[in-house]
Amino acid sequence: MTLARTPSVLMILLLTLAFAAIPLTGLHAEALKVATFKVDASPPVGSPLAYDPAKGIQMPLSFRGIILQGRDTYVLCSVDWLGVSSDSQKGFKQAIAEAVDTEPKYVVIHAIHQHDAPRCDATTQAVFDEFDLDYDMFDLKFIEEIQTKAATAAKQSLTTLETVTHIGTGQAEIEKVASNRRILGPDGKVKYVRYTATKDPVVRAQPIGTIDPLCKAISFWNDDRPLAVMTYYATHPQSYYRTGLANPDFPGMARNAREEKTDTFHIHFNGAGGNIGAGKWNDGARANRAVLAKRVEDGMQHAWEATEKQPIHAEDVTMESVDVLLPLSPFIQKEEAIRELENKELDRLTHFRAARELAWLRRHEAGDAIAIQCLAIGDARILHMPGELFVEYQLAAQKLRPDLFVAMAAYGDYAPGYIGTEVSYGEGGYETSRTASRVSGRSEQVLMGAITKLLQDHSEK
Numbered sequence: 001m002t003l004a005r006t007p008s009v010l011m012i013l014l015l016t017l018a019f020a021a022i023p024l025t026g027l028h029a030e031a032l033k034v035a036t037f038k039v040d041a042s043p044p045v046g047s048p049l050a051y052d053p054a055k056g057i058q059m060p061l062s063f064r065g066i067i068l069q070g071r072d073t074y075v076l077c078s079v080d081w082l083g084v085s086s087d088s089q090k091g092f093k094q095a096i097a098e099a100v101d102t103e104p105k106y107v108v109i110h111a112i113h114q115h116d117a118p119r120c121d122a123t124t125q126a127v128f129d130e131f132d133l134d135y136d137m138f139d140l141k142f143i144e145e146i147q148t149k150a151a152t153a154a155k156q157s158l159t160t161l162e163t164v165t166h167i168g169t170g171q172a173e174i175e176k177v178a179s180n181r182r183i184l185g186p187d188g189k190v191k192y193v194r195y196t197a198t199k200d201p202v203v204r205a206q207p208i209g210t211i212d213p214l215c216k217a218i219s220f221w222n223d224d225r226p227l228a229v230m231t232y233y234a235t236h237p238q239s240y241y242r243t244g245l246a247n248p249d250f251p252g253m254a255r256n257a258r259e260e261k262t263d264t265f266h267i268h269f270n271g272a273g274g275n276i277g278a279g280k281w282n283d284g285a286r287a288n289r290a291v292l293a294k295r296v297e298d299g300m301q302h303a304w305e306a307t308e309k310q311p312i313h314a315e316d317v318t319m320e321s322v323d324v325l326l327p328l329s330p331f332i333q334k335e336e337a338i339r340e341l342e343n344k345e346l347d348r349l350t351h352f353r354a355a356r357e358l359a360w361l362r363r364h365e366a367g368d369a370i371a372i373q374c375l376a377i378g379d380a381r382i383l384h385m386p387g388e389l390f391v392e393y394q395l396a397a398q399k400l401r402p403d404l405f406v407a408m409a410a411y412g413d414y415a416p417g418y419i420g421t422e423v424s425y426g427e428g429g430y431e432t433s434r435t436a437s438r439v440s441g442r443s444e445q446v447l448m449g450a451i452t453k454l455l456q457d458h459s460e461k
């Protein structure tokens with residue numbers, strides 16, 4: 001701090017060194033390259049969506065990826081599915097890493113979390129198989145097909161790598177979409193859960209609450225020609241669901257519309273939207289889907305128009321990670337989960353909860369950590385996070401580094417379920433209940449430690 005205010009001998013020395021280094025890096029700077037790929041990720045008819053079997057496809061789902069080739073090769077992916085967990089995460093990372101000749105740790109897989117869309121969790125399916133539970137919740141054959149298709153498309157896209165001369169960053173507010181789902185009463189406990197479709201006008205009338213209203217856009221350019229854009233916005237994405245018709249819902253519609261209008265590849269990531277939804281603005285009427293899509297599209301457009309560009313080189317792009325073992329929910333007990341899975345009298349939802357708990361507990365026992373990743377691109381930082389993360393994490397990360405452009409993609413590994421803040425676990429409500437969250441409130445300390453470290457480390461560069 002003192003360094004910044006008072007010029008000192010040390011600072012002059014540092015400045016001299018910095019200037020002396022310019023011609024050298026200038027001479028040796030390698031170009032950053034980008035390629036993109038997209039495959040149809042719509043399930044076949046009859047295949048399970050998150051809550052019902054697919055009767056058809058209302059609008060295709062997509063699996064999209066962007067490849068950044070600097071000194072290492074990074075692949076950022078986003079799919080129009082509910083979530084991708086554990087071994088299914090690993091499967092995608094492995095297949096894509098192999099295809100583009102990089103390491104799985106440099107591949108990130110995120111879902112946008114649409115609800116008329118598939119779940120993807122080979123680990124929970126393995127628990128069902130182990131206990132002879134015949135539930136049709138995951139279509140592993142279809143998932144493997146998409147893994148192969150995505151890997152093939154990623155490999156093919158390498159023939160279309162283009163030079164990136166500039167990165168662009170821009171942000172703008174999205175109006176009347178996000179609202180906090182947890183309305184606290186005077187006793188500090190959750191009084192109402194404001195789900196995405198809120199019929200009760202009293203609940204809709206409650207204040208917006210804590211949200212991040214900003215849509216962030218990071219774009220790649222060859223001089224004045226846009227090559228690709230990535231956007232980030234934190235909210236549950238569903239306007240209404242359980243139609244049996246797969247669709248990418250309002251964030252996907254907004255993304256598709258922008259891609260068409262700008263003629264530029266567009267990949268969208270859901271931010272820390274675990275406790276966020278459109279409930280304040282949506283009574284579930286079907287007409288609202290298009291309204292919400294237009295509002296998101298407008299915000300994406302404004303973020304695009306607000307874009308400022310800076311030159312970029314290969315060495316300005318790095319990815320670092322911190323492995324975390326999220327503290328287990330105190331509700332998860334191994335013997336109980338096994339007893340429930342063995343008891344064939346219990347219903348599907350109880351078995352589903354128990355299977356996910358056992359799968360998660362075993363990962364924990366095996367020390368199978370989740371990597372929190374941070375991609376640095378010039379002054380931009382993108383944090384890649386697991387689960388249905390509360391928006392407070394995103395706001396805290398931005399507050400830690402107001403000097404940087406900090407974006408967050410959550411809904412990476414979906415296995416933990418919701419991840420609240422420490423205080424939220426004492427407040428009640430759905431998100432931190434046993435069904436919804438497989439971690440404890442101590443996760444806040446662990447995750448904030450990782451975020452702080454990653455945002456600090458990258459500042460040294």
Ligand SMILES: [Zn+2]
Nearest residue numbers: 113236274388
């Ligand atoms: Zn959710």
